[in-house]
Amino acid sequence: MTHKAIRISVGARPLLALFVFGLLLVALSSGWQLRETTQRRAAETDAELSAIPLLYAGPLAYSLQQRLERPEALHGLLHHILTRHNLRRVELRTRDGEQFRALSDDDGEPGQSAEFSLAGSGELRLQASASTVGDTLRRDPLLRSALIHLTLATVLGLVAALMLDRWLLRQLSHLSAQASRFDPTLPPQTLTWLEPGEPRPRELLQLEQALDHVRTSLGDELHREQSRGRELREEIARQHQALQQAERSLEMKRRELASMERHDALTGIANRREFDAALRREFKRAQRDQGRLALAILDVDHLKPFNERHGRNAGDEVLRRLARLLAEHFQRDTDLVARLGGEEFAVLLPGFDIESAQGLMEALREGWRALAVPHGALPDGASEDGIVTISAGLAASQPGHPYLGPQALLQAADEALYLAKRMGRDRLCIAS
Numbered sequence: 001m002t003h004k005a006i007r008i009s010v011g012a013r014p015l016l017a018l019f020v021f022g023l024l025l026v027a028l029s030s031g032w033q034l035r036e037t038t039q040r041r042a043a044e045t046d047a048e049l050s051a052i053p054l055l056y057a058g059p060l061a062y063s064l065q066q067r068l069e070r071p072e073a074l075h076g077l078l079h080h081i082l083t084r085h086n087l088r089r090v091e092l093r094t095r096d097g098e099q100f101r102a103l104s105d106d107d108g109e110p111g112q113s114a115e116f117s118l119a120g121s122g123e124l125r126l127q128a129s130a131s132t133v134g135d136t137l138r139r140d141p142l143l144r145s146a147l148i149h150l151t152l153a154t155v156l157g158l159v160a161a162l163m164l165d166r167w168l169l170r171q172l173s174h175l176s177a178q179a180s181r182f183d184p185t186l187p188p189q190t191l192t193w194l195e196p197g198e199p200r201p202r203e204l205l206q207l208e209q210a211l212d213h214v215r216t217s218l219g220d221e222l223h224r225e226q227s228r229g230r231e232l233r234e235e236i237a238r239q240h241q242a243l244q245q246a247e248r249s250l251e252m253k254r255r256e257l258a259s260m261e262r263h264d265a266l267t268g269i270a271n272r273r274e275f276d277a278a279l280r281r282e283f284k285r286a287q288r289d290q291g292r293l294a295l296a297i298l299d300v301d302h303l304k305p306f307n308e309r310h311g312r313n314a315g316d317e318v319l320r321r322l323a324r325l326l327a328e329h330f331q332r333d334t335d336l337v338a339r340l341g342g343e344e345f346a347v348l349l350p351g352f353d354i355e356s357a358q359g360l361m362e363a364l365r366e367g368w369r370a371l372a373v374p375h376g377a378l379p380d381g382a383s384e385d386g387i388v389t390i391s392a393g394l395a396a397s398q399p400g401h402p403y404l405g406p407q408a409l410l411q412a413a414d415e416a417l418y419l420a421k422r423m424g425r426d427r428l429c430i431a432s
Helices: 002-007 010-065 069-086 135-137 143-181 202-262 272-289 303-310 310-330 354-371 406-424
Strands: 088-096 099-103 110-118 122-129 295-300 336-342 345-349 390-397 428-432
Touching: 010 069, 010 088, 010 143, 010 354, 069 088, 069 099, 069 303, 069 336, 069 390, 122 143, 272 295, 272 336, 272 354, 272 406, 295 310, 295 354, 303 310, 310 345, 310 354, 336 354, 345 354, 345 428, 354 390, 406 428
Parallel strands: 390 428
Antiparallel strands: 088 099, 088 122, 110 122, 295 345, 295 390, 336 345
């Protein structure tokens, strides 16, 4: 029976429930009919008990008169009343106190009873069987058989429904456990909650196919999401590399900008801003330590005619060659060479007095003359060699000859340069 219940389609469960419900309705209807029949039989029994004294009053009176001569007639009449009307007990009591009774062999429960007075004869007591459901069933074989079969069918239906329900609940619990272990990354698998060889209902096979479809769909979606995740991570890595490259480029630009703020774009040496800061710093140190600080201002002689003759690029190259020569001659960490603007340069020499700085500047002039850069556009009365020359003014702050401030030292060197140009250029003048 269990295997048949399992083979039944799950969709048959509502039909089975309707069948059981119909059986219950039939049972209720039969019970109601049985109750009505029992009540009707009780009413009929009451009516029959009431009619017996009327039917047998004469024969009973006559039998009592003949009881001495024919006592068996009275007993026969009582027994006839007992069996004819299906009574359990018939008792007759005379006025003299004699009692005559007839008893049935039925040992059932005492039922309805009634007592009647016989005019001039005595009292008649009748007792019938109880009008119960069981008594009604015993007296009605067809109804009894129908109820027995109905009860059996109802019990069998309930057992079948219970077994099917328990089987469904077991399958659903296994399904819940299978769902909790659901992993879309694994390949599709068959339903594992069914026992080996256990038949699979059509609905569960459809459910298995649906789960496989869901797992396949989720697995494909998961793979797509993983691919998109990898692409996103790769794109983030590329963007990160591009950002790092941009940061490095920005850092280089920043350094270039910082370098441009401190260095001359044409010659690569310090610019005017860096020179002014260094002059203030070194002048304060010289004042604090009672040290020496020399400053030379240089200028390329007749650069404007040279540019007009050879072009601006040639003039820029002259400035770059002079800057390289300055960097080669003054290589101490504390030395500073700078382009102040145009063709004007400056040399800041911490720790040098006027005599030491003068020797270095003369050596610089000789080194520049050794380069012998041809001019080609010197005015009349200029250098006889026909080369580009430089003029320089030198000033030094030292003990015994201090200056009030860095600007005063710069002005003194600038005035010495002016004096060198007034005296014919291509020379070095020292501030007094």
